[in-house]
Amino acid sequence: MKGKFLSGTACAALCLLSFGGTARSATLDDVMARLDKIEKENAELRAKVRTLSAAKPAAPAAPAATEKPKSNPVVHAAVASSPAPVPPPGPRIGGIPVKAGPLAPLIDNTTVTLYGSIDLSADVFNNSVFDQGTKWGVASNISSFGVRVRHNLAPYGWDGMAVVAQLESQVDFAAAPNERAAFGTRDSYLGVEGPWGAVKAGKTDTPYKRATNAWDPFSRTLGDYNSIMGNTGGDNRAEFDWRMNHAIWYESPIWNGLQFSALISPGQNYARDNSDYAYGDYFQCNGASTRGSGSNFPGTGGAVPGNIGGNGCTDGSYGNAYSAALNYKNGPFTAMAAYELHEGVNRHGDDGLQPGLIAPVFLADGSQVFTGIHNEWAAKVGGGYRFNDGIGDLQFYSYYEWIRREVTPIEQPFNERSRDGVYASVTQFIGKQWSVSAAYTHAFRTPGNPAMLSVNDPVLAPAATLQANLFDDSANQYTIGARYYFNDWASWYIVATELTQGPGAHYCLGASGHGYQVCGRDAANDTIGGATIKAATTGMTFNF
Incomplete structure (x- = not known):
């Protein structure tokens, strides 16, 4: 052991001489002189260690005469998982202060983890629009890279506490990157955690979104449930499945399977x-x-x-936002309840009445559109159950969602933001390598709609339009798929999905997590009402 120690110190000394200014021309005598000095310092440090070990009030019982010691008591008896701090100046090794006790690690109590997720898919899709046809593409779907840091505060007198931080970025493997791929665009924060939970600040997926994140077996794909769930008006944005900027949030510890989280985001x-x-x-x-x-x-x-x-922020821009969720998991049973509120949501982009750009919008029947500025909220409750059916584990999930915009009676005929939705999925696991899933999502009809939608006709479009609030705008999504797991980190999947909708609806596939969205739009970007959209996708996911 002593030989190994001297070899290490010799290497350290030689390295210092190799890189140290005028010491580059040092002789072998200089090296040996420095090694002698380091050995003397080590001897003094070992003497201090022996003194500290001998001063302890209780020592472990000595082994029997016939029993060989299992380890060196001088080296190992004083090791502790969370050693108490030593007042300065304290012992030093190579000029570096030992942070917490004579035998603690030489580095600070900080853990840095690099992690990421890569999801790439090849897709084929058809939106049934007259001038589009079948197309195919390659997408990177919520691919990301991040750095996670945890600094343990226990050695400094704060038992059970730590400073935590994270920086996460989207990575556009298949697309030309823009500011969406800037470092820190995804969940990024600084906070403190302890036995009472964690408080963090930065940007994050809301508690409302996280409450059911794991419930969708087709997340990231074109079969993602956010085509409808959390999506107030269709198109390519799920307003209640969101990552909020400039936020502060609390995450409780888990008590008997129950966990609570809450977030506030100032509108500023x-x-x-x-x-x-x-x-x-x-x-x-x-x-x-x-x-x-x-x-x-x-x-x-x-x-x-x-x-x-x-x-110009008149298409859903809001002020203060609040989100909370309660999740429960005990054995095979899972349950959740979540709520989110957006204050003062500006929808003047639908009625043209924004300050300075007043240009009222009228529908074909002569009615003037009023959407205004009002609060919007969403709530959802649901549960899941998992059991073994002889083939393998069978997992069920289902939840019901209410989305509401608090409008006046005059605005109700143009209110496409208030509706109910329902989601259900089932996954059959087969051994350790396979899972087969199916899901159904439904959007109920809204009270109204402020849009004039193009008709799906190569002769009449785009001159002919339909008044959306005079037609059914409900929608249904059906999805099936399978996944093969190479191991816990890498898997391959194949998914097929179909979105059918009433003439007044305009939902899209891939609205939240896919690399791009597939909507019912023609080459002029006019929205076609009631388009039936079909897609199939296959890809790989690698988490590290």
Whole structure:
């Protein structure tokens, strides 16, 4: 053991001499002199260790005379998982202070973890629109890379506590990256955790979203349940399946299978009607997808000139937001309840009545559209059960969702943001390698709709349109698929899905997690009402 120690110190000394300024021309005598000095320091440190070990009030019982010691009592008897801090200056090794006791590690109590998830798929789809036909594509689906840090505070007198941080980025493996792939665009935070739970600040998926994240076996694919669930008006944005910026949240510990989480996100908007950007956000309206629907990014169609004061955040931008969830898991049974509120949601983009750009919108029957600025909220309850049916484990999930926009009676005929939805899925596990799943999602009809939708006709479109609030805008999604698990980290999947909808509906596939969305739109980007959208996708997922 002593030989190994001297070899290590010799290596350290030689390294120092190799890189140390004027010491590059040092002789062998210089090296040996330094080694002698280090050995003397080590001897003094060993003497201190023996003194500290001998001073302990109780020592482990000595082994019997015929029994060989299992380990060196001097080296190992004083080791502790969370040693108490030693007042400065304390012992030093190689000039580096030992943080917490003479035998503690030389480094600080910080763990850094690199992690990520890669999901790539090849898709084939048909949106049934007259000028589109069958297409195929390659997508990177919620692929990400992150750094997670945990700094243990127990050695410094804060038992059971730690500082935690995370930086996570989207990675566009198959698409040209933009600011969506900037470092820190996904869940990123700084916080403190302890026996009482954790408090964090930054950006994160809301408790409402997390409450059922694991319930969808087709997450990330074109069969993702966010085509309907959490999606207030269709299109390519699920407003209640969201990652919120500038947020503070609490996560409780698990008590007998029960866990509570709550989040608040200040609107911090320049405008009272939430029509501007929030403080710290640019080209990004609160509650809008990056460069997408409601973002006011130049060239997105709804953008207006100017960064601040342009009143361009009129497609779902909201003020303060609140989210909470209660999850329960005990053995085979799972249950959840969740609620989320968005204050002052600006929908003037539907009625054209935003300040400075007043251009009222009228439907074909002459009625003027009123959508205004109102609170929107969602709630959901559901449960799951898992049991072995002889083939393998069989997992059921189901939940019911209420989405509401608190409008006045005059606005109700144009309220496409209030409706109910239902979701159910079943997964059959076969051995350790296979699972087969099926899911059904339904959106009930809304009270109204502010849109004029194009008809799906190559002769009449785009001149002919239909008034959406005069037609059924309910929708159904049917999805089946299978997954093969190479191990716990890598898997292959195949999924097929179909979205059918009433003439007044305009939902999309892949609205939340897929690399792109498939909507019922023609080459001129006109929305076709009631399009039936079909897709099949196969891909691989690798988590590390």
